[in-house]
Amino acid sequence: MGLYVHVPFCKTKCPYCDFNTYQGIENLMEPFLPSLKAEIQSWGETLAHPAVTSIFFGGGTPSYLPPGYIEQILACIQSSYQLDSGAEITIEANPGDLDAAACAGILAQGVNRLSIGVQSLDNDLLNLLGRRHQASEAVDAFQAARKAGFDNVNLDLMYGLPNQSIHQWRKTLDSLTSLEPEHISLYALTLEEGTPMHRWAEEGKIPEPDPDLAADMYQYARESLAAAGYHHYEISNWSLPDRACGHNLVYWENGPYLGVGPGAHSRLGDWRFWTVLSPRDYNTKATAWAQSGIQPADDLVETVLESVQTLGGWEHLGLETICSETMFLGLRLLDGLNLQGASARTGVDMAGKFQAPIQECIDLGLLVRDGDCLKLTESAYLIANQAFTRFLG
Known part of the structure; x- marks a missing residue:
């Protein structure tokens, strides 16, 4: 199974983001570590130490965690699960967090794949997106990762941004491609209800996304990335040969995955379930669950889920749902x-x-x-x- 670790902390929350992330709660970071380790251990015992093929630290901003946290979390995972010797271990990172020392430290802690949230190489667009880095820092972060020894790096970019021209997009994409990352993910901006950017668009402060222009940007990306040797393997993802994201393939192939941390989602067997959203509640509930006396489960049934104190809810997946999801998730993969x-x-x-x-x-x-x-x-x-x-x- 894949293992997703949700880190809810951000130094600043971007105005387009509707994920379960928070700024200004650094006081919860210290208790978060033992709580997360407690949940990881509790699931390991409940599921009788299952095999893990990939780990993905997402958020939030996992690179914002204090030094040493990732190493402790990975050590806890290794002692609680059967971690595949060749497991892909990814961490999402903000370019502003990635100097030479930070990259070397992340690599030394056991991470072997870095996903850098570049989003744009235009400073005006970065400011609009509320990103806390400048374009030059994104390039510096990639070069620092390379110098540290990372040989598997993904770069995230956004397109269809307010006031973004096709010229800006081509310049950004060409500059990023010239760095030769192993993987590139491209996402069109979606104005999610409840976010500041959605409100700005409603108030006329920024233009609504132009789907025709976004389509032109996507088509340019398809052509230029193919010419640069990238395989377009999923609607929003390109990779060099044999560098597709193994963890995300678990999702698209409708495979089993466990999510830990506040708001993380899981799909195991015929069940989908999710953790409580509030980091403060999560810390309390994860500790209480670990102290309740964990018993290995012969099968994942509802009575087992009822005993998991960190859960915010669950649903049983009927065969109809499993078949439907297998179809539309699998069709996201362009090889078919x-x-x-x-x-x-x-x-x-x-x-x-x-x-x-x-x-x-x-x-x-x-x-x-x-x-x-x-x-x-x-x-x-x-x-x-x-x-x-x-x-x-």
Whole structure:
């Protein structure tokens, strides 16, 4: 299974972010470490020390944690789970946190993949996004990571930003590509309700996103990244050969994953569940759960979930939901979904079950089928939800 570790702390919260993150709660950092370790250990005991193939520290800003925290968390994971010897271990990082010493320290703590939130190389756009770094710091951070010895680095970029021109986008993308990172993730800005940027757009302070311009930016990225040798393997992700993000592949292949930390989501067996949102409540509940006397579970059933004090809720996944999610998550992978493999995983004849929506999507030019392989057409990459929704019950 994959293991996701949610770190809710940010030095500043970006105005477009609607994740479970907080600024100004540094006083909770110190109690967060033993609480997180307690939850990790409790799940390890409950699940009888399961195998872990990948770890992803997300947030929030994991690189904002004090020195030594990551090492202690990884040591706790290694003692509580069967960590694969070749496990991919990723940490998300803000460029402003990554000088030479920080990069060397992160690598020494056991992290082998770095995901740097560059977002843009235009300082005006960075200021609009509320980022706490300048463009030069992003490049410096990447070079510091390389100098420290990181040979697996992802760079996150955003496009479709307010007042962003196609020229700015090309310049940023070309500059980032010239650094030759192993992986690049590109995300169009979405104005989420409740965020400051959503309010600014409603008040007319910033323009609404232009979908046509964003589509042009995406098309330029597809062409330029292909020319630079990157494989477009998922709608928003490109990698050099053999450098796709293993942890995210667990999600797209609808595999099992456990999330720890405030607000983290999990999918194990036929269950989806999530941790309480409040970091303060989380610290209290994680400690209480660890002290309650953990018993290994023969099977993950509702009575087991009821005993997990850190949970904010859960839902049982019926076969219909599992099949639907296997389809639309797998179709995010541009090499396609193998229908025979999906049938083997679910125990259901997927081609037969979804014969009507598959044919409808083919007729609409959204999907193409080659034997057992079903995949999005290139023209459907930016409107993939039109295909995905047809597989929902």
